[in-house]
Amino acid sequence: MRTIRYLAGVVVAVIIEFTSFASIAEQKVIILGDDGYAPFSFIKNNQPQGIYVNILKEVFKKLEGYDVSFQMLPWKRSLNEIKRGTGFAVFPPYHFPKERPYMAPYSEPILLEQVIAICHNKVLKNERKKWPEDYYGLKIGTNDGFLSPGPDFFSAAEQGRLSLIEATNTRSGLRMLLARRTDCYVNAEMSIRWGLLRLRQAGLYDPGLDQLRFGAVIDAEWGYIGYTNTDNGAFPFKDDFIKKVNKIIRAMKADGSINQIIEDFFEY
Missing domain, CATH: 3.40.190.10 (Periplasmic binding protein-like II)
Known part of the structure; x- marks a missing residue:
C-alpha cells in the first residue's frame, strides 16, 4: 500500500x-x-x-x-x-x-500595398497625376492616423491648401466620399475595392450613379x-x-x- x-x-x-x-x-x-x-x-x-x-x-x-x-x-x-x-x-x-x-x-x-486616391468623376475631369499639388483646393478624406498620403500632403493641409477630413475606418471614409462630404479618399487600393464591394452589397453604392474612379497613385508601402x-x-x-x-x-x-x-x- x-x-x-x-x-x-x-x-x-x-x-x-x-x-x-x-x-x-x-x-x-x-x-x-x-x-x-x-x-x-x-x-x-x-x-x-x-x-x-x-x-x-x-x-x-x-x-x-x-x-x-x-x-x-x-x-x-x-x-x-x-x-x-x-x-x-x-x-x-x-x-x-x-x-x-x-x-x-x-x-x-x-505584404506590399498600393496607396491610391479615389475621387468623384467630375473632380478628375482635369488630369490630376501630381500628388498632392494637383489636389489643392479639394476636400481629401483619409483614415485617422494613416500617414501614407505623405508629409507634403499633411503640410499642405496645415497651410490650408487643401482640406483634410479624417475617418475612423475605411467604411466611414467611403461613406463620406459617397455623401460628397469629401472630393477624394486616400487608402490602400485593395482596401478601397473591398469597401466599395461591401457598400454595393449593402445597397449603399451604385457604380452607375456615384461614378467614382481612381486618381493619383501615391505610394506603394509594405505592411x-x-x-x-x-x-x-x-x-x-x-x-x-x-x-x-x-x-x-x-x-x-x-x-x-x-x-x-x-x-x-x-x-x-
Whole structure:
C-alpha cells in the first residue's frame, strides 16, 4: 500500500512539474491589430478578421514557445499603446521611423500595398497625376492616423491648401466620399475595392450613379508588425520573438504561402 501511495505521489508531482514547465515555456503574447482596415484587418462578429490576421495566424501556429492572441483596437489607440510602451506590437503599420520614433524594430515586410486616391468623376475631369499639388483646393478624406498620403500632403493641409477630413475606418471614409462630404479618399487600393464591394452589397453604392474612379497613385508601402521601443524591458522575450517570427515570415513569402492566403481570402 505504501508503494502504491508513493508511486501515486510521484505521478502527481510529475504532472505538476510538467504543467508548471509548460506554462513557463509558453509565453503569452498579445498583438494589437487595426479593427477598421478591411480587408487587411478588422472585426466581424467580435472576431479578428482580414488578410493580415490570416497570415499572422499561420505565422503564430508555426511559432514555438509562444501563445499569441490578437486584440483589435482603433488604429490611433493601438499606436498610443505602442507609444506608451504598454503594447508589445501592432499590425500592420507602414515603415515610418521618423514619424513614429517610438516604434522599432519592424518585422520582416509582410505584404506590399498600393496607396491610391479615389475621387468623384467630375473632380478628375482635369488630369490630376501630381500628388498632392494637383489636389489643392479639394476636400481629401483619409483614415485617422494613416500617414501614407505623405508629409507634403499633411503640410499642405496645415497651410490650408487643401482640406483634410479624417475617418475612423475605411467604411466611414467611403461613406463620406459617397455623401460628397469629401472630393477624394486616400487608402490602400485593395482596401478601397473591398469597401466599395461591401457598400454595393449593402445597397449603399451604385457604380452607375456615384461614378467614382481612381486618381493619383501615391505610394506603394509594405505592411509590417511594428514593435514598441518604449517598454523599458517590460517584454524581455522581444528579441527572441522577433527573430523567430521574421524567419517564419521569410519562409512563407519564399514558398508562396502568403500569396495563397490572399487568394483564399478573396475566394472566401
